[in-house]
Amino acid sequence: MTESEADVVDLLQGLIRNACVNDGAITSGGEARNIDLLESVIAGDGIDIERFEPFPGRANLVARLSGSDPKAPSLALMAHADVVPVSEDRWRRDPFGGELIDGEVWGRGAVDMLNLTSSMAIAFKRLARQGFRPRGDLLYIAVADEETGGEAGAKWLVEHEPDAIRTDYLLTEFGGMRVPTAPPDRPTFPVAVAEKGANWVKIRFRGTPGHASLPLGTDNALVKASTAVQRLAEFSPRARTGGVWGSFVDGLGLPDDVAAALKDPDAVEQMTTLIPDPALQRLLNACTHTTIAPTMLHAGVKTNVIPDFAEIEADVRVLPGEGPEDIDRIVREALGDLAGDAEVEITISGRATSSPEQTPLWESLRAATARMVPGARTIPMLLAGATDSRFFRTLDTVCYGFGLYSNRLSFAEFGAMFHGDDERIDVESLAMTTDLWEAVATDLLG
Numbered sequence: 001m002t003e004s005e006a007d008v009v010d011l012l013q014g015l016i017r018n019a020c021v022n023d024g025a026i027t028s029g030g031e032a033r034n035i036d037l038l039e040s041v042i043a044g045d046g047i048d049i050e051r052f053e054p055f056p057g058r059a060n061l062v063a064r065l066s067g068s069d070p071k072a073p074s075l076a077l078m079a080h081a082d083v084v085p086v087s088e089d090r091w092r093r094d095p096f097g098g099e100l101i102d103g104e105v106w107g108r109g110a111v112d113m114l115n116l117t118s119s120m121a122i123a124f125k126r127l128a129r130q131g132f133r134p135r136g137d138l139l140y141i142a143v144a145d146e147e148t149g150g151e152a153g154a155k156w157l158v159e160h161e162p163d164a165i166r167t168d169y170l171l172t173e174f175g176g177m178r179v180p181t182a183p184p185d186r187p188t189f190p191v192a193v194a195e196k197g198a199n200w201v202k203i204r205f206r207g208t209p210g211h212a213s214l215p216l217g218t219d220n221a222l223v224k225a226s227t228a229v230q231r232l233a234e235f236s237p238r239a240r241t242g243g244v245w246g247s248f249v250d251g252l253g254l255p256d257d258v259a260a261a262l263k264d265p266d267a268v269e270q271m272t273t274l275i276p277d278p279a280l281q282r283l284l285n286a287c288t289h290t291t292i293a294p295t296m297l298h299a300g301v302k303t304n305v306i307p308d309f310a311e312i313e314a315d316v317r318v319l320p321g322e323g324p325e326d327i328d329r330i331v332r333e334a335l336g337d338l339a340g341d342a343e344v345e346i347t348i349s350g351r352a353t354s355s356p357e358q359t360p361l362w363e364s365l366r367a368a369t370a371r372m373v374p375g376a377r378t379i380p381m382l383l384a385g386a387t388d389s390r391f392f393r394t395l396d397t398v399c400y401g402f403g404l405y406s407n408r409l410s411f412a413e414f415g416a417m418f419h420g421d422d423e424r425i426d427v428e429s430l431a432m433t434t435d436l437w438e439a440v441a442t443d444l445l446g
């Protein structure tokens with residue numbers, strides 16, 4: 001292992017072991033532990049550092065290498081310091097052990113996204129140590145609370161300290177895994193240039209309470225809700241195949257007839273089922289549809305009482321251009337004849353956002369990837385999930401999600417580890433991603 005690889009591995013292990021688990025409570029996370037570690041690694045060498053802690057223990061770090069030209073574009077490497085909770089009994093290794101086993105670092109956050117948090121920090125520090133003087137500012141930003149909405153992290157910074165984090169270009173998660181359908185001589189890496197909007201929906205049904213020993217013909221709110229859950233899960237609105245989707249399909253390396261069908265809203269659903277990789281199937285479906293995932297059901301007050309209320313919670317992800325009115329319409333269409341009995345409450349967690357593809361940052365990413373992986377291509381991708389990019393885009397920042405990964409982990413394995421079991425990342429991928437950040441920053445700002 002080289003010295004550079006050892007640096008990023010050591011940092012990643014430390015971040016994992018700090019166990020900054022964000023369960024959604026404002027008192028959880030404890031990201032200050034990871035921010036302390038990151039600050040100790042990058043401090044010095046002409047780096048200016050600011051910390052912001054909107055709630056106790058929920059710290060954010062903004063580090064800056066000042067540019068020589070105030071008119072030159074700026075770039076931020078932005079990552080989050082929190083991780084999601086874990087079911088420890090499902091893991092083969094200690095999820096907070098940060099063990100290095102057979103060339104892989106294991107632990108919660110290894111792919112989401114402490115691998116990038118550590119590689120960005122090491123690349124940033126390496127550039128500072130080498131005396132790199134960018135034309136425009138180079139920032140390293142590590143935020144709290146990405147996993148539950150950014151109220152203590154990126155959202156708070158954008159709303160309260162925009163001048164501290166304002167930048168022309170920004171790199172963060174998610175992208176850089178190898179597309180399995182691409183030909184071997186043309187490895188293809190997706191770059192997230194857009195993401196769907198996240199919305200939390202509550203659907204309430206009312207009933208009439210009564211004694212559960214006499215259930216025949218009762219007005220049972222739970223029965224209505226259980227039928228509604230099934231309808232929501234099975235419903236699929238008509239596909240939309242414009243925008244970034246077409247460019248993504250063109251880069252998949254598929255036969256012309258298959259690619260044409262995937263860009264046809266009337267044919268894409270059937271074609272998706274023919275894709276052999278289940279992970280890619282889910283991605284194709286999510287990127288062409290507004291999706292509804294029922295996730296929670298609450299009902300009743302006691303086992304022997306007919307429920308007079310039931311509430312479904314669902315995660316609804318919308319495509320760019322869709323808003324609350326579309327969500328209400330789609331949900332009610334899914335409910336069918338139950339819609340008249342339903343109260344629908346929509347909470348917008350994040351609107352769908354996008355960045356242009358033809359930018360100097362895109363060109364720097366493309367060129368760096370092609371140098372590091374012979375024959376490689378980068379293609380734009382719509383991200384089904386949400387990242388902190390949605391907040392920075394409100395400041396007119398061009399945001400891309402990327403990384404650069406080896407072929408040790410398959411596309412399906414990589415995707416399954418996000419919020420999943422046995423998260424791990426190989427040392428080669430950590431080294432590649434660290435080199436990528438350094439190359440892009442040098443090319444764009446040098």
